[in-house]
Amino acid sequence: MKKLSKTGLLGAGACLLLLNTTLFAQQQQRFIDPANMDLSVKPGDDFYEYASGTWVKNNPVPAKETRWGSFNVLRDFNINAVKSILEKAAADQHAPAGSVEKRVGDFYAAGMDSVAIEKAGYMPIKADLAAIDAIRSVPDLLRKISYLRSNGIAAPLYGFYVGQDRKNVEVMIPQLSQGGTSLPDRDNYLKEDKRSVAIRDAYARYISTLFSLTGSKEADAAANAATIFNIEKQLATAQLSRVEMRDAYKTYNKFFIDDFSKTTPGLDWRTILEALNVKGQDSILVNNPAFFVTVSELLKSVPLKDWKVYLKWNVLKNSAAYLSTPFVNANFAFTRALTGQKIQTPRWQRMSSLTDNNIGELLGQLYVKEYFKPAAKARMEELVANLRKAFAARIKNLDWMSDSTKQKALAKLAAFHPKIAYPDKWENYDGLVIRRNAFFQNVRNVDAWKYNFMISRLGKPVDRTRWGMTPPTVNAYYNATLNEIVFPAGILQFPFFDPNADDAVNYGGIGAVIGHEMSHGFDDNGSKYDADGTLRNWWTDEDRKNFDAKTAALAKQYDGYTVLDTIHVNGKLTLGENIGDLGGLNVAYEAFKMTKEGQSDEKIDGFTPDQRFFLSWAQVWRGNILPEFAAQSILTDPHSPGPYRTIGPIVNMDAWYKAFNVQPGDKLYKKPEDRIRIW
Structure with a gap:
């Protein structure tokens, strides 16, 4: 229904306070752990395997997931954190009517009431299906389509x-x-x-x-x-x-x-x-x-009779996941065929994610109160400022862009609006009815509320305070028409960020994420929008020609990566994200070199600061993926697979070659004149 002009850090994927917290703390203390690496592999031959080989070997995809990597570990931690919040809210007998705790708790409790859901069967959609039978003409059909859409059906x-x-x-x-x-x-x-x-x-x-x-x-x-x-x-x-x-x-x-x-x-x-x-x-x-x-x-x-069948199908497919077990099982059987996922995601996890997706700014208020440390926001603001400074320096030093275009690029960079952790103004979903004994209707009510809210924005000033992701989300995004970079609280944790980590780890992790989102403002698509977010050309013809030549070379590089059998990365589909990775890592490295650690040679756990920077980047993208899901993702996901997000940018960075003594003859080696330099 709602479409945002935004580009995120990670595409679709399966979403542990129940983790052994002592183990998690120990893992965080050693931010680059050689035990996760495969030191028998030369970094210049396969940096992904070198940096993450043992971790990948020891962390197969769990049966309830379609892939498993750093994002998923953190998402699993967050969904368990969300679960603890929801269970506490659902059990609170004294939460005042209309309070955040009451509304969040009731939504989750209704979703967990499997007895009532099983008893209802497909009754919640019976009237919708019968109403479609009553359609008698194409104008009737079109009215019904509008009704289904505007009522969240x-x-x-x-x-x-x-x-x-x-x-x-x-x-x-x-x-x-x-x-x-x-x-x-x-x-x-x-x-x-x-x-x-x-x-x-x-x-x-x-x-x-x-x-x-x-x-x-x-x-x-x-x-x-x-x-x-x-x-x-x-x-x-x-x-x-x-x-x-x-x-x-x-x-x-x-x-x-x-x-x-x-x-x-x-x-x-x-x-x-x-x-x-x-x-x-x-x-x-x-x-x-x-x-x-x-x-x-x-x-x-x-x-017309076929259109009526088609409309019934739309009601069925939109409802199946919220009906009784036979419908849910059929829905999962199809998901399994698409993705290879072995077992159904547990109900508590599905309902925790559904609560976040549906009323995320109510849940988010409870999440940040319990799990987000304000000091992290201050540190992020400092990192964003440092990355912006480094990006500006890199723009000024570009040898392929004219001064006139550089000035406009710098103006756009200066106009970036960062949003960190959570909204300054929370959405309270005024008028949304949530009842503890009406799960299916609650979902419908949310969809109808969101539709009506979307329509209500017509004729009003653009609300630049709104967020496109909820606070627990492990992701980030750039919105071209708002010229904003957004980092939810959920991603501000290890391995992306930790207040106790050395700068190499934070700049190679969250620093590269910040740089990635900034670079989206200057990727093949984002670069078509100016400082105020308008789709308007601000380039000279010659500068755009130079830029297009560089991005075409990057697309060709990624086209050469094989994912499965004869399936290759789609360099054109993933181009924006690959530009984001290449620009983001370069900018993060430049910002890192402004720090005290970045200017030193002092080793930690046997690795130099530069080596730790690149290893931090690599451990963000380590993971395993089911072949079925990998094949489907190549069609639909604008992000390259993890191994190629790891190596794709670094083979174009002189600093990586120096840090790991990568030489001609190593499998990943590219001649200096072949290395792609954009931002």
Whole structure:
């Protein structure tokens, strides 16, 4: 529903106060532990294996996860911290009505009330399915689609959200996007390789199972699966690829509402928008106009009875995870086919994550009160200031950029707005009804509340205080239209950051994260936005040509990395993140060299300061991943896999070669003239 123009540090992945806290503390005290390394490997041959080989060998993917690495260890710690907060809130019999503790506790308790959930079966969606049966015409169908969307029930056929106008960033505008499909990527519908076919088979089983669970005969359920896939494949064929969707100009198409309606016969967008509670607007942004021409044609060619099956499917798939066990199990069986995950994530963990995702700024207030140390925020502010200073120095010294463009780049850097740990102003979800005995309805209420809140932002000033991630989140992001870098409290922990760690560890960890997000403001996409977040060219033609040549070389480098069998990293899809990593690590290193430790040669645990900096970077990206999930991620995740995030930037940094005495003949060696230098 809501789409943010932001670029995060990490893509989709499976989300322990229950960890042995003594062990965790010991682990934190030795910030670079040789026991996690494979010292038999030359760093210049395989730095990932050298830095993390023993850890990777000793930490296979747990059955409830799809990958396991530093992010996941910290996420597991955080989700257990969240669990302890939620269980305490749910058990509090004296929390006042309307209090944060009461609302958070009731939401979680309702989700954990499996007896009530099992008893309800699929009754919570029975009326929705019956209402779809009552549709008698295409106008009825379109009204129902708007109703499902605006009431938080489902979002069929296309995407819709309210966001900043990228060329007029002080204005919020309704926006349409391609959508309507259920599989993770359009290629899942279009490719004929063995894995794609297996996913489609699993998808057909999933559809059939859910329809069977609501009373359809086996033959009818199978026919429904074929009907749904046929519609979705046609929608997928009309979609732009993920690489094409990264083009900020190609996906910026502004229309007067009535003019856009003329291009899509049968779709009167003024009527549709009114049904979506959008009033008083004259314009709309569309990321793929041709997609909506196809939608218009499909509304004429696909029988109404098939559209009704498609709408029922949208209700079913959006609800399955919140219904009784047979629905949840069917949902997980399909997830397993996509990702290889062995066992279902425990219910408490799913409900803890759901609470965070749904009412995260209520939960976040309790989280930061209990787990966040204010000193960390002050230290982060200092690190951000140092990274900004280092970035400015690097911009000034660029040999491929003219002075006029440098001045605009420096102005953009100076305008970066950092947000650290948690919002200054909390969202209280006024009007949201949460009841302890109504789990499914609570989820629906949240979705409807979020939709109505999104619509309410039309006609109002852009709220620059809002956050796109919750405080417990182990991630970070850059938002181009707000020109902000954001670091939730959840990531401000080891191995990214520890107030007791030496500077090499903190600059190689959270320093590189800060630099990564800053670099997103100057990646192949973020660089198209100026200091105030407007999509507007601020480059000379020659400077842009130089930049494009460098980024093309970086894309080619990552294209050469093999993930599985014949599957390679997609250098164009991951380009923005790879620029973020390369720029971020360079800037972090430059900032580190301004510190006392960075200017010394004193060893800790046998490693020089520079070696500790690069080892800190490497241990952030160590991990294991299931092959099924790795293959799917190559299609959908704009981030490169961990091993290549580790080595991709460093092979372009002279300092790494010097730190580990990497020489010609070593497998990772690149000639100095071949090393890619951007920011």
